[in-house]
Amino acid sequence: MTKTFKLIDLDCAVCAGKMEDAISKIDGIKSVKVSFIAQNMAIEADENGFDRLMKKVCRAIRKIEPDCEVVL
Amino acid sequence: MTKKQKRSLFSIIICVVLLISAIALSKYRYISFALYILAYLSVGIMPLKKAVNGILRGDMFDENFLMTIATIGAFFLREYTEAVAVMLFYNIGELFENIAVGKSRRSIAELMNIRPDVATVIRNGEELEVSPEEIEIGEVILIRAGEKVAIDATVIEGQSSLDTSALTGESAPRDVAAGDGIQSGCVNLSGVIKARTVCTFGGSTASKILELVENASTKKARSETFITRFAKIYTPIVVLMAVLLAAVPSILLGSPAKWIERALIFLVISCPCALVISVPLTFFGGIGAASRKGILIKGSCWMEQLAKAKTVVFDKTGTLTKGSFSVSEIHSEGISDGELLYLAAHAESYSTHPIAQSIIKAYGKKIDPGAVSDVEELSGMGVMAYVDGRQVAAGNARLMEKFGAEATEYDFIGTAVHVAVDGFYRGYIIISDEIKADSADAIASLKSLGVQRTVMLTGDDERVGKAVAESLGLYEYHAGLLPSQKVSEVERLIAENAGGALAFVGDGINDAPVLTRSDIGIAMGGLGSDAAIEAADVVIMDDKPSKAALAIRISRRTISIARQNIVFALFVKVFIMLLGALGYAGMWLAVFADVGVSVIAICNAMRAMRIK
Numbered sequence A: 001m002t003k004t005f006k007l008i009d010l011d012c013a014v015c016a017g018k019m020e021d022a023i024s025k026i027d028g029i030k031s032v033k034v035s036f037i038a039q040n041m042a043i044e045a046d047e048n049g050f051d052r053l054m055k056k057v058c059r060a061i062r063k064i065e066p067d068c069e070v071v072l
Numbered sequence B: 001m002t003k004k005q006k007r008s009l010f011s012i013i014i015c016v017v018l019l020i021s022a023i024a025l026s027k028y029r030y031i032s033f034a035l036y037i038l039a040y041l042s043v044g045i046m047p048l049k050k051a052v053n054g055i056l057r058g059d060m061f062d063e064n065f066l067m068t069i070a071t072i073g074a075f076f077l078r079e080y081t082e083a084v085a086v087m088l089f090y091n092i093g094e095l096f097e098n099i100a101v102g103k104s105r106r107s108i109a110e111l112m113n114i115r116p117d118v119a120t121v122i123r124n125g126e127e128l129e130v131s132p133e134e135i136e137i138g139e140v141i142l143i144r145a146g147e148k149v150a151i152d153a154t155v156i157e158g159q160s161s162l163d164t165s166a167l168t169g170e171s172a173p174r175d176v177a178a179g180d181g182i183q184s185g186c187v188n189l190s191g192v193i194k195a196r197t198v199c200t201f202g203g204s205t206a207s208k209i210l211e212l213v214e215n216a217s218t219k220k221a222r223s224e225t226f227i228t229r230f231a232k233i234y235t236p237i238v239v240l241m242a243v244l245l246a247a248v249p250s251i252l253l254g255s256p257a258k259w260i261e262r263a264l265i266f267l268v269i270s271c272p273c274a275l276v277i278s279v280p281l282t283f284f285g286g287i288g289a290a291s292r293k294g295i296l297i298k299g300s301c302w303m304e305q306l307a308k309a310k311t312v313v314f315d316k317t318g319t320l321t322k323g324s325f326s327v328s329e330i331h332s333e334g335i336s337d338g339e340l341l342y343l344a345a346h347a348e349s350y351s352t353h354p355i356a357q358s359i360i361k362a363y364g365k366k367i368d369p370g371a372v373s374d375v376e377e378l379s380g381m382g383v384m385a386y387v388d389g390r391q392v393a394a395g396n397a398r399l400m401e402k403f404g405a406e407a408t409e410y411d412f413i414g415t416a417v418h419v420a421v422d423g424f425y426r427g428y429i430i431i432s433d434e435i436k437a438d439s440a441d442a443i444a445s446l447k448s449l450g451v452q453r454t455v456m457l458t459g460d461d462e463r464v465g466k467a468v469a470e471s472l473g474l475y476e477y478h479a480g481l482l483p484s485q486k487v488s489e490v491e492r493l494i495a496e497n498a499g500g501a502l503a504f505v506g507d508g509i510n511d512a513p514v515l516t517r518s519d520i521g522i523a524m525g526g527l528g529s530d531a532a533i534e535a536a537d538v539v540i541m542d543d544k545p546s547k548a549a550l551a552i553r554i555s556r557r558t559i560s561i562a563r564q565n566i567v568f569a570l571f572v573k574v575f576i577m578l579l580g581a582l583g584y585a586g587m588w589l590a591v592f593a594d595v596g597v598s599v600i601a602i603c604n605a606m607r608a609m610r611i612k
Helices: A013-024 A050-064 B003-024 B029-057 B063-076 B080-111 B205-216 B222-253 B256-269 B273-292 B300-307 B316-320 B337-347 B354-363 B397-402 B439-448 B462-472 B483-496 B512-517 B530-535 B546-582 B587-609
Strands: A002-008 A029-035 A040-045 A069-071 B119-123 B126-130 B140-143 B153-157 B160-163 B174-176 B193-197 B295-297 B309-315 B321-332 B372-378 B382-387 B390-395 B415-421 B424-435 B453-457 B476-478 B501-506 B520-524 B538-540
Touching: A013 A029, A013 A040, A013 A050, A040 A050, A050 A069, A050 B029, B003 B029, B003 B080, B029 B063, B029 B080, B063 B080, B063 B222, B063 B256, B080 B273, B080 B587, B222 B256, B222 B273, B222 B300, B222 B546, B256 B546, B256 B587, B273 B295, B273 B300, B273 B546, B273 B587, B295 B300, B295 B546, B300 B309, B300 B501, B300 B520, B300 B546, B309 B316, B309 B483, B316 B321, B316 B453, B316 B462, B316 B501, B321 B337, B321 B354, B337 B354, B337 B372, B337 B382, B337 B390, B337 B415, B337 B424, B354 B415, B354 B424, B390 B397, B397 B415, B424 B462, B439 B453, B439 B462, B439 B546, B453 B462, B453 B483, B462 B476, B483 B501, B483 B512, B501 B512, B501 B546, B512 B520, B512 B530, B520 B546, B538 B546, B546 B587
Parallel strands: B309 B453, B309 B501, B453 B476, B501 B520, B520 B538
Antiparallel strands: A002 A040, A002 A069, A029 A040, B119 B126, B119 B140, B140 B193, B153 B193, B160 B174, B295 B538, B321 B424, B372 B382, B382 B390, B390 B415, B415 B424
């Protein structure tokens, strides 16, 4: 299942790339695309435990850009 | 300004006030020092935090890291004002960059503002304003003048004209009446219309287009991936060079403070943000500009391919020609052309055959049903009828024989309808597939863009193929091809086209294999055809083949702007880095090299959005 999330205050293009790297390393993520221009990310993962996974994703994002907010 | 931008502006103001007071109170050493620290922290806390996070993650080389060591270094050199100023200008620059990027993002989004937020639905006779997502298939929506169509639908009541320019780039409005399909994203220009929805909001044309364009930025061009890879190796190299710049001359020549300062300046200059932001922004702007012209490009990688196109292959029917029949030639004997057409149109007036329809259309005036009587269809031959009391036979040469008239030989491409009146041969009407008005322009524009090899592939016979190819000035044509032969023909052309890219333009209905096989598959008439949107890399929303040339032009411009940015940013950086290493550039110039170059590159990137 692929879901798209809006990202508020994603401010730098390099960070978007880093987020992509960091999120793709999380167990259970099949694919992830973070778009700096569209200010969103598309995450592909199993439907089971998607929400739990999202918590890890949010933590990874906050580590790279503390201000960036994921609209769940 | 967003909340975050306001916060950032606020901290910049605080910093300026603190910095001024620190300078003013420089007599009181400790108070002044404390003010410097506070001023520094007011703008520096976020970069510091990010730099620490980065180090903890083991991925330390980024701009925050560069800024942090540069400014902390300046503190140790007791250059407090410089330290705070660099952090301050870094923040101002970031804010500026942020606003510029936000603005460009918004203007691109505005280009594609084709999805309305509310729609009027009629439920139980009542007009309700709801979010389009809540409307189901088969419900009746109401569209007033000036409103956007929210969901693809079929008109059931009223008539109006629609502005389809957001979807097709076509400025002439389209007239619709009951029974016509309308697409979401069109704007209703005049009357009120009621329409029954044929799909959900998510499945409607406007949503599909937006999804396509938003996802376009995920299929990256090579120059984009180059930039990301470049940034990854660039920062460690720059840091290493800075370390060497600080250490080696200090050991050899002494006065370490001077060399450390130069190394710090060197670090500030080196931030790669100008490239990292402006290149993807350029591509996004180019894709936005193309979509405003009714060309959907599915990813920036296709722009790169389009810019390289050396061969453009066209399908004939439905791409270069209209795929519908019309009268191309009238030859009359003994009566006028007008009378021949009048008689033929009336004789054929009861027929629904496309050929009969095209004669009626060519006649153009209203058919007088009272003038026609005793219509008889003669299967395989044509039609016989009495028009104004005269016996009219219209059909093929065999029909003429039957009526004792001798058909004249003709030398035109297409199907002939012969006409005999009261047993005398009176001439023929040639019906052929019409070449689109735009096709010659398409070939000419491609030539002027330096795409020399324009090829037409067709399943039609040699005679028709040759005629079309010659009238359009195509470089070459191949006629009489089966669908599978079209693929092998394209494969052969790709092999001959080493170094350049090959684009195939088709109507997307029966040429999916060719669309997939070619370097760039361009499907025409994308409105409503899922198969075309799926198989193609580029979708032209209306039926103008000249858009293929426009797509190439937009792509080339976009690529050249991206290149300009890469070259400009790298050149300025390397130049100022050299100045910094040699001691000619101070912190101020360093901050310009970081922020100023970014802003200039962003402004340049925005040019990709504007296209004549």
